[in-house]
Amino acid sequence: MITTLDTFRNRISSKNLLIYALTIAGLIASIMLARSVDEPSALPLWISEPFQFAEWINGAEDWLKENFRWFTRMIASGIEEVLYMVEDFLILSPWLFVLMLLVLPALAFGGLGLALFTFAGGLFWGGVGMWEPTMQTLALMGMAVILSIVFGVLLGVLSSQNDRFESILKPILDTMQTMPAFVYLLPAVFFFGIGGPPAIMATMIYALPPVIRLTSLGIRQISHETIEAGESFGASRLQMLFKIKIPLSLPSIMMGINQTIMMALGLVVLATFIGAEGLGSEVWKAIYKLRVGWSLEGGLCIVFMAIIFDRLSLAIGHGAKNAHSGSGIRFYLFPQSWDIKPWAVGIEYIIGFIWNAIGGFMNMISLFIASAIDQTIGRLHRSFAAAVSRFIRHHLFFVGSLLVLTAIIVVDNWGPGIGEFPEAWAFSFREPVDQAVKWLTVNPAFIAFTKGTRAVVYLYMLHPLDVFLTQLPWYITITVLGFISLISVGRNFAIVCVALLMFIGACDLWAEAMLTLSSVLVSVFVCLIIGLPTGILAAQSPRFDAFLRPIMDAMQTLPSFVYLIPVLMFFGGNVVSAVIATVVYALPPIIRLTTLGISQIPITYTEVSSSFGGNMLQTLIKVKIPMALPSIMLGINQSVMMALAMQVVTPLIGGGGLGREVFNALNTSNTGAGLASGIGIVLLAIILDRLSQAWTQTQRDALGV
């Protein structure tokens, strides 16, 4: 079989012309065929009618509700107790105390820059008047992340030890990551109640996979030499695991935790759908009243939280920076290109000086405490005092942090009091943002632009593709997709692919799935049109890149709900708005990976090109883009996945397809129907993911990378 396939592949490359001609002929024939009918294709009734998947699921759900609710409720009440304690602690403590709990680790692991950023984030949370919702979200996400880490590391270690377990776990994890959360939100209410516990469970389902994957990966990647060395010293299996394997794979585990945190924060707004309070419900309340500025304030609180925890967990993964030692390294606040400006250097020196002074002062106090203990307790119990003072000397930063926290508590309780965030520091940009949105909504030039975009996207991309994909008979689509899978991935996947597509059809969701596919393809195409040039530009100009980075960070972490309403106001409620919102969400990976791919090309290649007289454009098109293609393909793959994830959110502003089916099922609390459409999305994700990965691999092989 493999040999026939190989000869087939060879024949493709040798008879390119014929293949092109056949493909084009086939395409024209399919378009004619799709045009000749005027209703969407569907699987015949004798297949879809007996296949009552939704009914079976609802039956199973009822059974679970009757028999397992006592158990899930028990778990939920346990989670609720702890959650309320953490929440009360965060809300009732003085705000500065809580903020310091974040700033001090940021300082220890990420250095002064991250600490200042964290502090600024705290000022923002309080300043826009969202300190309390931020603390609620922090408690909720904190619980979800901690539970995810506990279970994730456990499952990851298990799956690293057992190949069969891992092969069973893998498809489950894929499903957990791609299944739209709307599908399991309502059942979560019945099993886990309202508010925190079901939100935590739903967040865990979505955010658990990366820790499991990267723990397992980290343990499996440990070199044989290390393991053999351990064995030769007679380490037992458990000793190997806990003394060698887990400690060595900590960076990988931290990477997984980082991804888990980011994914958990992606669910903050969805969690309000089941009554979880916090930033998500602020954003929702604002959206409901069409108050864009208000929802942006809430959204940016989430962005700050996401960036702080992203940088902090990455920094912890890379190990402490010794920022507290005050070793006199110069501090950089501004871009290096500002170094010529004396005022910028001056400010940096002042911050650096104050910082070093504080560091030195803290060290002195800690040393003073250490020697005081040595002098006093040392007279009573020498070895104990020696141990304590050694501990202090070795953990100067930790002691310093404790001192800061104690000082805050002392000031709060016996001094002037800190309490809630000072009202004098409040600020707000709701009104200007609302004004700006309103100004754009009525600006004739801007509306002419949005109407033009809408017409082009609808008339020349979305509508023709919708018609083509939905009206082309299903057996032709399945055959073509199966054939593509066969030549680009392999026989087994082709069989799986055909079976998955048949499942979608049998659930009577064929036309919806094709609409979703069309919307995803058009969105990713628009992403490419915008993302490729932007990415190339960013690769050529570091300044543009530096300007783009924070914007893309914000685009990826800002809850998509925030920009749904403005997009709708500018583009109207229709499928094009859905595409625009999807593009905003799915654009960053293409830009990032294009930039990465081009800037990673060894300089020799471009030099060779220019020495042959290639101008800049030729070098770009003939050398740089082809060389960067594997990276760009990876970006496309990620964009496709994100665009698919967005399909469940776009029905809120008029998007159609499987996402709307999921949303309608949520409205009627029909779990079975929601699950069927959710599985449809998962299956599309699997197929598109595998295909684009296979193409990336082909590009890599062709380049010999």
Place this chain on the structure above:
Amino acid sequence: MSKLTWRNSIIAGVAVTAFTLGSLSANAAGRLKAPIPDWTGGAVTCKVVQMILENELGYKVKAITMPSGAGVYEGVAAGDMNYACESWPSYSSAKDKMITKFGGDGSVAYMGSVGIVGVSSYYVPRYFVDEVAPDLKSYKELNKYKKHFATIETNGKGRLIGCPTPAWECDDQKRLDLLGVDFIASELGTETAAWAEAQAAYDRKEPFLLYAWEPHWIHAKLDLVSIELPAHNADTWPATGWAEDIPFNYGDPVSMAMDGPNADAAHLLSNMKLTNAEQAKMVLAIDVDGREIDDVVGEWLDANESTWRKWMK
């Protein structure tokens, strides 16, 4: 090693402090949980109930912000929330599954109507009638102006911003077809999307045809004119206008039983009645004058004590 100790100590410290602080907040008696409706009318109704419960009957109500929809019904059915106010029968298909009165299994109890009478219709902005279509009064004239309502997606037909989801069972497209109105009904998925689009079109002074109902806060912001539809008739539905909508309060059948542990609260929820005019006035004060809901409802309670005293028997 030093890193680990450092982190562990902080975590331990947080945990210990959290536990001590947490144990201080003991559970008070007479606690009820209820969702805050996300539309202003419902929020007003719920606030009236909540203030009476807290100020007169000594309850402590935990109000939960939560988008309206099936999730709220699931929460009440599971007993996680005790009651919910002002559910609109047309827009809550979950009632058919859960309330006995509508053919459901009784997992949620019907408690009584709110007193509000809702009327649904199609609306156009007043400036369009004034400036372009002075004769536009009923559905019969819509075809004459359909080109004003056309968009690139509708292929020359007019466009209706219809009920956002099939769960509301509006059958907009069927109605338009049966009445011979050459329009296409688009479902935007959420109510919010429909209001946002209407608001944007209104700001641009563009014509639009919108499904909406009264009383509703959108009328406090946009000056809309109702389009006359044939009177409601169950036999020819959906070729007619809507029946009157009588929103109601519902609750958990156990904790909110009329002779149960919270009988006085249950009686309040089933006896309370607000008129359209009363509610609309409060909605206007909140949405147009930008006042706080607590102040507005508080003032109404002060001024109408004789009204709400009667609900408490």
